[in-house]
Amino acid sequence: MSQQVRTRFAPSPTGYLHIGGLRTALYCYLFTRKVGGAFLLRIEDTDRKRYVPEAEDYFIRALEWCGIQCDEGVHVGGDYGPYRQSDRKELYQKYVQQLVDTEKAYYAFDTPEELEAMREAAKQQGNHNIKYDAKTRLQMRNSLTLPEEEVQQLLNDGAPYVIRIKIEPNQEVTVNDLVRGLVTINSNEIDDKVMLKSDGMPTYHLANIVDDHSMKITHVIRGEEWLPSTPLHVLLYRAFGWEDTMPQFAHLPLILKPEGKGKLSKRDGDRLGFPVFPIAWTEEGADQPSKGFREMGFFSEAFVNFLAFLGWNPGTEQEIFTMEELTDAFTIERISKSGAKFDFNKAKWFNEQYLKNKSDAELTEAALAYAPEKLEELQICKEYVNGVWGLMKERVTFPSDIWTKAAYLFAKPDTYDAKVVRKKWKEERIPLFEDLKKRLAALDDFSSTNVETSIKAFIEETGLGFGNVLQVFRVMLAGTTKGPSVFDMAALLGKEEVVERMERGAKIFDEMNALLA
RNA sequence: GGCCCGUUCGUCUAGGGGUUAGGACGCCAGAUUUUCAUUCUGGUAACACGGGUUCGAUUCCCGUACGGGCUACCA
Numbered sequence: 001m002s003q004q005v006r007t008r009f010a011p012s013p014t015g016y017l018h019i020g021g022l023r024t025a026l027y028c029y030l031f032t033r034k035v036g037g038a039f040l041l042r043i044e045d046t047d048r049k050r051y052v053p054e055a056e057d058y059f060i061r062a063l064e065w066c067g068i069q070c071d072e073g074v075h076v077g078g079d080y081g082p083y084r085q086s087d088r089k090e091l092y093q094k095y096v097q098q099l100v101d102t103e104k105a106y107y108a109f110d111t112p113e114e115l116e117a118m119r120e121a122a123k124q125q126g127n128h129n130i131k132y133d134a135k136t137r138l139q140m141r142n143s144l145t146l147p148e149e150e151v152q153q154l155l156n157d158g159a160p161y162v163i164r165i166k167i168e169p170n171q172e173v174t175v176n177d178l179v180r181g182l183v184t185i186n187s188n189e190i191d192d193k194v195m196l197k198s199d200g201m202p203t204y205h206l207a208n209i210v211d212d213h214s215m216k217i218t219h220v221i222r223g224e225e226w227l228p229s230t231p232l233h234v235l236l237y238r239a240f241g242w243e244d245t246m247p248q249f250a251h252l253p254l255i256l257k258p259e260g261k262g263k264l265s266k267r268d269g270d271r272l273g274f275p276v277f278p279i280a281w282t283e284e285g286a287d288q289p290s291k292g293f294r295e296m297g298f299f300s301e302a303f304v305n306f307l308a309f310l311g312w313n314p315g316t317e318q319e320i321f322t323m324e325e326l327t328d329a330f331t332i333e334r335i336s337k338s339g340a341k342f343d344f345n346k347a348k349w350f351n352e353q354y355l356k357n358k359s360d361a362e363l364t365e366a367a368l369a370y371a372p373e374k375l376e377e378l379q380i381c382k383e384y385v386n387g388v389w390g391l392m393k394e395r396v397t398f399p400s401d402i403w404t405k406a407a408y409l410f411a412k413p414d415t416y417d418a419k420v421v422r423k424k425w426k427e428e429r430i431p432l433f434e435d436l437k438k439r440l441a442a443l444d445d446f447s448s449t450n451v452e453t454s455i456k457a458f459i460e461e462t463g464l465g466f467g468n469v470l471q472v473f474r475v476m477l478a479g480t481t482k483g484p485s486v487f488d489m490a491a492l493l494g495k496e497e498v499v500e501r502m503e504r505g506a507k508i509f510d511e512m513n514a515l516l517a
Numbered sequence: 518g519g520c521c522c523g524u525u526c527g528u529c530u531a532g533g534g535g536u537u538a539g540g541a542c543g544c545c546a547g548a549u550u551u552u553c554a555u556u557c558u559g560g561u562a563a564c565a566c567g568g569g570u571u572c573g574a575u576u577c578c579c580g581u582a583c584g585g586g587c588u589a590c591c592a
Contacts, residue, residue: 046591047591047592229587339585342528395554396554466550482554484555
């Protein structure tokens with residue numbers, strides 16, 4: 001009784017892969033992995049007008065980056081291929097012929113112009129609900145209305161035609177959706193959808209049924225936008241006589257714009273300054289690729305973790321999950337029904353969590369990947385960058401942030417906090433800082449704790465107070481009042497550099513105060 | 518317009534006929550007798566509305582409102 005679970009991710013190669021699509025792939029993958037089934041990638045390239053050649057490769061790279069492995073697909077093969085619908089054309093024609101032969105489908109010769117005219121005329125009469133269905137098909141030019149010889153003649157002459165499914169009116173069609181429960185719709189709401197287009201290609205509706213059936217798909221997990229056409233799909237399974245092996249359906253809620261209205265789109269990302277796709281994508285005609293999450297500095301594990309939680313949760317309070325943990329925890333029952341607004345802040349938070357757990361060396365490599373010239377430009381070595389990570393790990397979101405947020409650890413500061421200088425760089429204290437510099441210069445072991453001991457002793461002896469000394473010292477070293485422990489910074493910079501920065505700071509502080517006087 | 522789906526803090530969500538309605542992000546406030554961008558502690562804040570059913574409804578049912586999706590020879 002227990003058959004192997006088989007699921008598919010079936011994007012259409014019309015452009016980049018949106019994160020909503022990617023989340024569908026993720027859920028599909030998690031569900032399938034959990035039960036030990038097969039997950040496959042099928043390319044639905046039946047629309048020749050919108051076909052974008054680069055898209056297929058992009059899908060593959062995007063899935064790869066996320067760690068979503070396909071058991072079968074265009075790129076890895078498998079026993080149920082071909083996995084590209086354009087390579088399966090004959091199959092659809094064969095099956096659609098079966099529908100015609102059993103009078104469940106028919107030829108229709110109406111041109112797009114005629115259809116448009118029909119809809120327009122109906123609209124004029126106040127009918128916004130016109131369909132090509134049981135009510136109207138007898139007024140159209142098709143094999144149900146035309147004499148048989150004429151139909152034959154038209155076909156022989158090579159007249160353009162489509163094949164439409166003949167929907168029987170007044171049937172209640174019920175779908176048991178795994179996310180939403182029972183959804184019932186009357187077949188009067190469904191029109192005689194085109195199955196085979198005039199270019200000989202199938203429509204999505206036909207192709208997805210034929211493929212899901214012949215690829216032995218057991219669970220169709222897809223976006224909510226497909227829910228309204230699912231009853232049609234059920235009717236198609238029925239028409240083919242495949243209802244007993246029909247897959248189960250699970251329709252996922254949509255990912256919405258952050259401010260609420262509508263599906264998230266690429267334009268939202270551009271407008272609000274965050275990516276809406278996993279990896280960089282070059283739009284046709286654009287000279288610059290648009291950044292993806294990867295390019296922005298997201299770790300794929302963080303991205304996947306974030307995505308998994310957009311519309312699903314384990315019901316526990318754990319939030320950080322590896323792919324393996326997600327696989328264990330995932331169930332379709334825990335997918336939420338309502339759409340989720342995209343929250344970039346939360347995405348960043350996930351990245352911070354993962355960043356903290358990376359080793360210094362890993363982070364150095366990651367940061368260098370964004371700016372390989374830095375080593376030479378700043379005259380530093382990787383070991384030094386590792387040291388910076390030791391101090392900065394908990395204070396940044398993306399690996400490349402250290403180049404800006406910790407710039408003062410790579411080069412002497414070029415600005416100094418004016419407020420601190422004005423308030424704390426007092427005439428009478430200048431010699432004391434000169435003294436402090438000498439003390440530090442005399443240290444043999446310039447470790448963080450040693451520097452700390454030395455400075456604390458100095459504070460006690462001079463009675464200057466922590467704030468007055470440490471604040472000034474920090475600004476001398478970093479220019480800013482923000483940052484990690486001063487003692488750690490001093491140790492990392494090294495004695496020589498600290499002494500240099502103290503001298504330079506004192507000189508510039510004097511100048512700054514002179515300007516104010 | 519028609520059909521379908523949805524609605525718990527600003528956001529992601531847990532929960533479920535009787536709860537102080539829980540967590541996370543964000544935000545705010547204190548603490549870490551050096552900074553804050555870290556860490557810790559605390560705080561702010563939600564069951565869309567109206568009818569039922571019920572001893573009791575945020576939870577179940579029905580409406581309404583609002584949001585979303587679909588309505589192509591696109592997927």
